[in-house]
Amino acid sequence: MNIDIIFRIAGVGVIITLVNQILTKNGRDDIATLVTLVGVIIVLLTVIEIISGFFETLKTTFGIY
Known part of the structure; x- marks a missing residue:
């Protein structure tokens, strides 16, 4: 995992x-x-991108289609 994502x-x-x-x-509480x-x-979009990459790695590693 890259430390840049945490930063x-x-x-x-x-x-x-x-x-x-x-x-x-x-x-301006509403804004x-x-x-x-x-x-x-x-x-959340950043975390979803990370999780998506993780699942792609799992699919590649185990040959899951």
Whole structure:
């Protein structure tokens, strides 16, 4: 597993947290919620990509079609 993926997920988390805090302090809770939701979706897509690669490796290794 590549360490870059962990740093990418952590970076998205930090950026989303900062933007969320700024928006919350300015009274834009609705936008802050949407930003958090977008961050979660980005991380989930990254994790799905990793899991997909894992299953492709399993299929290749064991010859499963």
